[in-house]
Amino acid sequence: MNIWDATFWRTLVWRGGVGAVFAVVLLPMVAVVWLSFFNQEIASFPPDGYTWRWYVNAWDQKQFARGFINSLQLAAIATVIGVTAGTAAAVALVRGRFPGRTALSGLLLGPLAVPGVVLGTGLYVFFVQIDNAIDFQIVATLPGLIAAHVLLTIPWTVRLVSASLLGVTASVEEAAANLGARPFTVFRRVTLPMMRAGVVAAALFSFIQSFENLELTLLLVGPGRSTLPVEMLNYLNFRVDPTLAAVAAVQIVLIGALMLITDRFVSLSKVVS
Amino acid sequence: MSSLSLQGLRRTYSATVAVDRVDLDMAQGELVALLGPSGCGKTTTLRMVAGFVLPSAGRVLIGGQDVSRAPPYARDTGMVFQGYALFPHMTVADNVGFGLEMRRVGRAERATRIAEALRLVRLDGLAERRPAQLSGGQQQRVALARALVVNPSVFLLDEPLSNLDARLRAEVRVEIRALQQRLGLTTLFVTHDQEEALTMADRLVVMDRGRVRQTGSPEELYERPDNLFVASFLGRCNIFRGTVERPGRLRAGTAALPCDGGAPGERSALVVRPERVAIVPGEAGEGGLPGRVGLVTYLGGLTDWHIDTPAGPVLVTRPTPAEGDALRRLSPGAPVRLDWTEAAGRLLADDEHTADKHRQGDPR
Ligand SMILES: Nc1ncnc2c1ncn2[C@@H]1O[C@H](COP(=O)(O)OP(=O)(O)O)[C@@H](O)[C@H]1O
Ligand SMILES: [Mg+2]
Numbered sequence: 001m002n003i004w005d006a007t008f009w010r011t012l013v014w015r016g017g018v019g020a021v022f023a024v025v026l027l028p029m030v031a032v033v034w035l036s037f038f039n040q041e042i043a044s045f046p047p048d049g050y051t052w053r054w055y056v057n058a059w060d061q062k063q064f065a066r067g068f069i070n071s072l073q074l075a076a077i078a079t080v081i082g083v084t085a086g087t088a089a090a091v092a093l094v095r096g097r098f099p100g101r102t103a104l105s106g107l108l109l110g111p112l113a114v115p116g117v118v119l120g121t122g123l124y125v126f127f128v129q130i131d132n133a134i135d136f137q138i139v140a141t142l143p144g145l146i147a148a149h150v151l152l153t154i155p156w157t158v159r160l161v162s163a164s165l166l167g168v169t170a171s172v173e174e175a176a177a178n179l180g181a182r183p184f185t186v187f188r189r190v191t192l193p194m195m196r197a198g199v200v201a202a203a204l205f206s207f208i209q210s211f212e213n214l215e216l217t218l219l220l221v222g223p224g225r226s227t228l229p230v231e232m233l234n235y236l237n238f239r240v241d242p243t244l245a246a247v248a249a250v251q252i253v254l255i256g257a258l259m260l261i262t263d264r265f266v267s268l269s270k271v272v273s
Numbered sequence: 274m275s276s277l278s279l280q281g282l283r284r285t286y287s288a289t290v291a292v293d294r295v296d297l298d299m300a301q302g303e304l305v306a307l308l309g310p311s312g313c314g315k316t317t318t319l320r321m322v323a324g325f326v327l328p329s330a331g332r333v334l335i336g337g338q339d340v341s342r343a344p345p346y347a348r349d350t351g352m353v354f355q356g357y358a359l360f361p362h363m364t365v366a367d368n369v370g371f372g373l374e375m376r377r378v379g380r381a382e383r384a385t386r387i388a389e390a391l392r393l394v395r396l397d398g399l400a401e402r403r404p405a406q407l408s409g410g411q412q413q414r415v416a417l418a419r420a421l422v423v424n425p426s427v428f429l430l431d432e433p434l435s436n437l438d439a440r441l442r443a444e445v446r447v448e449i450r451a452l453q454q455r456l457g458l459t460t461l462f463v464t465h466d467q468e469e470a471l472t473m474a475d476r477l478v479v480m481d482r483g484r485v486r487q488t489g490s491p492e493e494l495y496e497r498p499d500n501l502f503v504a505s506f507l508g509r510c511n512i513f514r515g516t517v518e519r520p521g522r523l524r525a526g527t528a529a530l531p532c533d534g535g536a537p538g539e540r541s542a543l544v545v546r547p548e549r550v551a552i553v554p555g556e557a558g559e560g561g562l563p564g565r566v567g568l569v570t571y572l573g574g575l576t577d578w579h580i581d582t583p584a585g586p587v588l589v590t591r592p593t594p595a596e597g598d599a600l601r602r603l604s605p606g607a608p609v610r611l612d613w614t615e616a617a618g619r620l621l622a623d624d625e626h627t628a629d630k631h632r633q634g635d636p637r
Contacts, residue, residue, distance in 0.1 A: 169356070169358065171354045171355075171356060171358040172358045172359075172360060172361075174323075174325055174345070174352075174354070174358065175352070175354055175358040175359075175360070175419075176360070176371065177324075177325075177344070177345040177346050178323055178345050178346075178348075178350060178351070178352045178420075179346075179351075179371050179372035179375055179419070179420075179423065180346050180372055180375030180376055180423070181346055181371075181375050182344075182346050185375070189371075190360060193362045194360075194361065194362055196362075
């Protein structure tokens with residue numbers, strides 16, 4: 001290798017750049033996991049020893065387990081509704097020819113562009129208005145919270161499913177129709193299997209979005225239904241020990257495992273790129 | 274009753290007229306090629322037969338039944354798409370069996386018919402592969418088998434050979450024709466390749482800008498074209514413009530050229546195929562067209578002579594003469610005399626737009 005060669009430097013800068021990006025993404029996670037084993041109560045550097053006790057403490061705090069179950073339920077329901085509706089919308093947007101198609105496409109990606117707190121506040125005000133108008137409570141109910149989380153899952157689904165649907169050439173669907181398949185059969189037997197990877201990826205990302213959401217939930221959640229992120233924030237109000245780092249470390253491992261398992265069935269890297 | 278009948282078929286896209294007044298009647302077992310330059314409306318016509326495009330006017334009849342408004346799945350056509358359009362998530366066997374499944378053919382019979390169809394296209398043994406694991410030629414044969422296995426009333430092919438390399442193309446051409454004749458399939462075949470059309474089809478439909486310019490057997494179209502477009506699109510030709518002097522003679526500048534009839538005083542175009550032109554070395558002799566040898570191109574079995582004449586450049590194609598023949602020794606600048614029979618000179622209406630573009634041109 002010749003250090004006077006331009007390619008040497010280009011390769012070096014390229015590798016360095018990629019390495020830096022990975023470091024920025026991964027370092028906080030590594031730091032959280034490391035911190036969760038520090039012995040002292042107020043995290044300081046260097047650690048004066050390592051311990052499991054924050055994990056034990058997290059286990060003893062029953063609100064974390066409750067929050068975890070609540071988050072799981074909420075994310076699962078929101079994902080099922082959001083991915084179904086989002087897939088239908090993506091099919092209409094990619095295959096349909098109707099006025100206002102581009103406008104609708106922009107609208108459905110909207111929630112991605114709006115900060116969570118703004119979205120949450122907007123929804124809160126909206127729900128209260130409905131409440132006042134027709135005397136039907138939505139704020140602080142489970143359906144209200146689910147509706148809000150569905151909003152989080154839609155943009156991901158529309159984007160990922162649209163992308164994979166663009167890879168399904170219309171002529172393949174036409175071939176099925178030519179062989180005698182009616183429109184719904186074409187969708188079930190050809191279109192859906194061909195965009196399966198996109199739908200699975202959409203479900204995964206939707207689930208994670210909903211599971212880890214704090215801002216929307218904080219504004220709309222009802223008593224006794226607190227999700228894990230909300231419970232973690234509550235805990236922070238009176239204690240600042242590494243217990244939260246332990247809970248976060250568990251989440252990181254679970255989500256990582258979920259992604260790896262999904263990747264075994266559909267190649268996520270192919271869908272997301 | 275015709276197997277497939279197109280009646281005054283027309284399709285417009287806002288201001289564009291993609292297909293206009295297309296009429297065609299196909300007999301059972303006939304192979305008809307739709308031939309024409311890119312953008313002339315071949316695919317649109319085929320898609321109107323399959324039901325993917327609805328006609329703006331006119332009718333499509335399959336086996337005497339008007340299916341103009343019927344959806345694709347109700348039409349009983351078998352189509353081979355340009356890019357094959359195989360189902361990538363299914364095995365070869367499932368691809369081929371899809372149409373049978375849609376027709377509710379039982380599992381056992383399906384298996385037999387799939388195996389039979391795969392044997393027909395020489396793909397037995399590859400039934401469990403995925404399309405992505407096959408070569409282009411093999412994918413093409415799966416597409417054929419998938420369309421054939423349902424025994425469609427009309428077999429449709431849209432440029433099925435355009436994605437294959439030249440050697441494979443010639444091979445598959447023969448194969449498709451043999452299959453089509455063996456199974457007696459009424460087939461509508463789209464191509465922009467005149468050689469493909471001439472060698473495969475019972476009849477050709479030559480299209481230009483949405484319209485049919487002529488329909489007939491390969492021989493009819495080549496020997497007796499109706500217009501300059503057909504004459505110049507199919508094979509090579511020499512075109513002379515002039516006025517008919519008397520029946521059998523066209524005056525083009527100083528030359529009087531043999532032609533098949535004509536009314537005196539008529540402005541016409543004369544079309545002569547390069548292989549119908551006789552070439553005589555030397556200046557001596559009466560009649561015919563004097564000229565000088567330009568470029569000589571040796572093509573193996575055939576030789577092309579480009580001759581400069583007072584009526585313009587003329588292309589002559591002849592079997593390459595034997596070593597020592599006077600023709601063989603003609604070199605650029607040598608004087609020659611060209612001649613042809615009256616029957617070989619076809620008089621046509623002088624329709625301006627195509628003429629010069631294709632003059633002596635090889636549309637390939
Ligand atoms: N979906 C469409 N929208 C607009 N114009 C079209 C459409 N399909 C075909 N055309 C036009 O119709 C004409 C014929 O097209 P096509 O049938 O594909 O020609 P070919 O198959 O002979 O190349 C072309 O001018 C093409 O641009
Ligand atoms: Mg075409």
